[in-house]
Amino acid sequence: MSDKVTGKIFVLGDNIDTDQIIPAQYLNLLPTDPEERKKLGSYALVGLPKNSLSFIEEGQYEASCPIIIAGKNFGCGSSREHAPISLNAAGVRLIIAESYSRIFFRNSVNAGLLYPFTSSKRLCDEMKTGEEVEVDLDAKTFTHKPSGKVYHLDSLGDAETIIQCGGIFEYAKKYGTN
Amino acid sequence: MGMTITEKILANKSKRTTVQPGENVWVDVDVLMTHDVCGPGTIGVFKEHFGSDAKIWDKEKVVIIPDHYIFTADEKSHRNVDILRDFANEQSLKYYYDVGTSNYKGVCHVALVEEGHTRPGEVMFGTDSHTCTAGAFGEFATGIGNTEAGFIMGAGKLWLKVPETMKFIFEGELPPYVMAKDLILKIIGDIGVDGATYRSMEFSGDGVYSLDMEERMTLCNMVIEAGGKNGVIAPDERTLDFVKKRSNKPFEVVLNDEDAKYHSVKAYRSSEIEPMVAKPHSPDNKALARELKDVKLSQAYIGSCTGGKMADFKAAARLLKGHKVSIKTIVVPATKEVEEGLKSETIDGTSLWDIFLEAGTEGIGKPGCQACLGGPLDTFGRLNQEEICISTTNRNFPGRMGSRQSQVYLASPLTVAASAITGRITDPREYME
Structure with missing residues (x-):
């Protein structure tokens, strides 16, 4: 049985930094507290420049788009795990970007929060927020429903095994630390 | 085949004779640093996975330095410092620099240096992206998240992908109007904010070695702004004098092999650098x-x-x-x-x-x-x-x-x-x- 994610996309450009994903004034919220984690979700991407589309509607805790399409260097800046946590809490299952900053990538993988896929094609210039897509996690393909075009996702390598295990703790239990 | 400083440190700490860029290895940790913004979440992860009564792997290797949200009326920020304090007491941590006491320090990356937690040849992780600052002392230092830090608290190790090294050389002493900040802004401007992603950035040349330790820290501090995994400067006499004054723990100086392989080498003439913005x-x-x-x-x-x-x-x-x-x-x-x-x-x-x-x-x-x-x-x-x-x-x-x-x-x-x-x-x- 193949694992598929279907839903709307939210499209962003290059260098979306962690201050835009979760501004520093919300870092007082504790991710391991369920209520505060939910709140972190409600603030996901609230730091985007003022004229941007809202990722989460006023008063909501979850986004209507479970998939983010982005350009280069997604998640650059701080090491705050609050960034992928806020996206996860807002219902984001996966991101497809041209590239990631390494700490954001590692946090997403090691905490098992979401799939940080890359695609060699620059999708963020071709697609619009709100369009429907279907991602096949096994086949590593991605169908853009309005155009019917199918794209390939790059392999996550060892990182995929860690995410599938549910994060670094389960991975280390299963495969050891040598 | 020869290795760079970063490769050699990671080989030593993963108990291998050699490592190559791109390999994933588990490395032993010498220092884990956390602060008030990411510490409470890290502690939460540690307890969730290792148990509420679990003890950290080494009470002298975890350093907690509250510094972010200290002088504020915000109650959640105060609550977060309380979580750190309770944890430090419960774990009998040797190095906890508490708010409101004579032991309070301030910004973690500078306090780590002042308190003697930076030493050549070691591996340091911190829940802050500017942990790379410590590379100025010839060690491997990088930023991580709460989950990874929670894992280290119990296991004392972490997996890493061995990075390729980009070398940046500054030839000649800096003019009096140029500072380390200008050098690093010049490099970041040249290679871009993702120009060193997943790579090590090494600084060298007589221009770099004419800088004092604080200025060298500024160079390594901002490698993350180019996406770098770590910044590093091979230790010289000045490094060793400084470290020996602050720390009495033994350490091993690690230098580049002569036949080390680099991703790239870029040389600048210091005299040609102008004040940058x-x-x-x-x-x-x-x-x-x-x-x-x-x-x-x-x-x-x-x-x-x-x-x-x-x-x-x-x-x-x-x-x-x-x-x-x-x-x-x-x-x-x-x-x-x-x-x-x-x-x-x-x-x-x-x-x-x-x-x-x-x-x-x-x-x-x-x-x-x-x-x-x-x-x-x-x-x-x-x-x-x-x-x-x-x-x-x-x-x-x-x-x-x-x-x-x-x-x-x-x-x-x-x-x-x-x-x-x-x-x-x-x-x-x-x-x-």
């Missing part, structure tokens, strides 16, 4: 200070792990002495030791502290991260409106220092001080002989 809203949006003299400012900020050390304040004070600032100017020492240094260090008989006050700064802030990253609304120096700030800090993303409407220009302490006098971006050479 990163324009809003990206650290790679480079310009020369002299090209921006029409940019009017409303605030100047001197502080942070990048630009709030003694070397930074000495440079700024030297330039400000005998002048008045024309815009709101915020001075925040990184740590208490730096704060004390502002009082004891003098130029022509006047303390740096008095030089800043006589120049008309907004007093002197309390040591900590303060407005470098915005923070709670009552943070000292936070940009709360459409302010235009020139700052010695490290990031100028939209909203980084507070309001999304504000604009931040990054520059050296000399350039920030000169600009504070004129109220517009000013090349420090206008005030230097």
